[in-house]
Amino acid sequence: GAVVSQHPSRVICKSGTSVKIECRSLDFQATTMFWYRQFPKQSLMLMATSNEGSKATYEQGVEKDKFLINHASLTLSTLTVTSAHPEDSSFYICSARWGQGTSTLHFGNGTRLTVT
């Protein structure tokens, strides 16, 4: 089956630094990738939708200057958390799909970010 690889799986960084998370589709071309954030024992909250070669669409309340998304190719999207603060500590999950509409989404295994 289709695989989405997310890297790193865990990262600890100091407050004020930036962290980049990669999401790769390994065996299909992902026209659209989605980035989610999840707090402990809570559901996934959609942060943004990125289409290859265009600017990401952010959900209401998500700061686009803080969470930079780049979808430079059909197999790679990156999320950069800039000037991270402890409140940014969370579980970040990407998903990818090929095509439009309700085609199946494939999820990565998530990145646990801890900001100290």
Added chain:
Amino acid sequence: TQLLEQSPQFLSIQEGENLTVYCNSSSVFSSLQWYRQEPGEGPVLLVTVVTGGEVKKLKRLTFQFGDARKDSSLHITAAQPGDTGLYLCAGHTGKLIFGQGTTLQVKP
């Protein structure tokens, strides 16, 4: 804003008991999915329902999509400790929106 209300949010039961999780919305969805997520991992798709009134079975799990395509339910028969996890419903609107999730604990 389209919201998916999932209930209950927490459920702790004994092995062998039955349970039902509900997912409700005021909006119509083109399809609805159920996922299961283990701690520290991404969600894994269990089923997709597309047609109003549709019922799908996956071993001891039964999924139903409401006639109006606004709600869905997940019923687990004779729950086992291995069923423990976070269950999420999600509706498609061009993007996938998740319900709040149901944390299920099945005690042996």
